[in-house]
Amino acid sequence: MGEQQHVKFPQEVVDEYAALGVDLPALFSAGHLGNRMGVQIMEASAERVVGTMPVEGNTQPYGLLHGGASAVLAETLGSIGSMLHGGVSKIAVGVDLNCTHHRGARSGLVTGVATPVHRGRSTATYEIVITDEQDKRVCSARLTCMLRDINPQDAGNLPHAGRPNGA
Numbered sequence: 001m002g003e004q005q006h007v008k009f010p011q012e013v014v015d016e017y018a019a020l021g022v023d024l025p026a027l028f029s030a031g032h033l034g035n036r037m038g039v040q041i042m043e044a045s046a047e048r049v050v051g052t053m054p055v056e057g058n059t060q061p062y063g064l065l066h067g068g069a070s071a072v073l074a075e076t077l078g079s080i081g082s083m084l085h086g087g088v089s090k091i092a093v094g095v096d097l098n099c100t101h102h103r104g105a106r107s108g109l110v111t112g113v114a115t116p117v118h119r120g121r122s123t124a125t126y127e128i129v130i131t132d133e134q135d136k137r138v139c140s141a142r143l144t145c146m147l148r149d150i151n152p153q154d155a156g157n158l159p160h161a162g163r164p165n166g167a
Helices: 011-019 031-036 067-086
Strands: 040-044 049-054 090-101 109-119 123-131 137-149
Touching: 031 067, 040 067, 049 067, 067 090, 067 109, 067 123, 067 137, 109 137
Parallel strands: none
Antiparallel strands: 040 049, 049 109, 090 137, 109 123, 123 137
């Protein structure tokens, strides 16, 4: 679970990061938490980020998709869009996330689509719509990220080409 090999990135973005020695698919993966939850990033650009997550393994005691799992998917997708908007000199840090849960899901995959509401110099806000396999809305979310300059402490955490897991 969590393999990010199939992500579609705009080629100019891939080239920009590769020139810096940064492994873009690893950088914009779902991260440790997202990987444990089975989040898969299907498409990624500053204009649209799409990802899926299985319901199984991400439920609350009643057998329904956990609201926190929807929040993880939403924050992952919105953060990826924010990072791509910010470019190679910025990192995105979530400062506000809100989620409205419309209906439950008991099985299958849910799909999240993040689209920008605002893309500025210091913040980016994305709307994330999560739907079930019948294309019914499960959750509506909004994430605002602060875009800040990369500092030396951040560099050690960025996955670099040829170095697995940022080692």
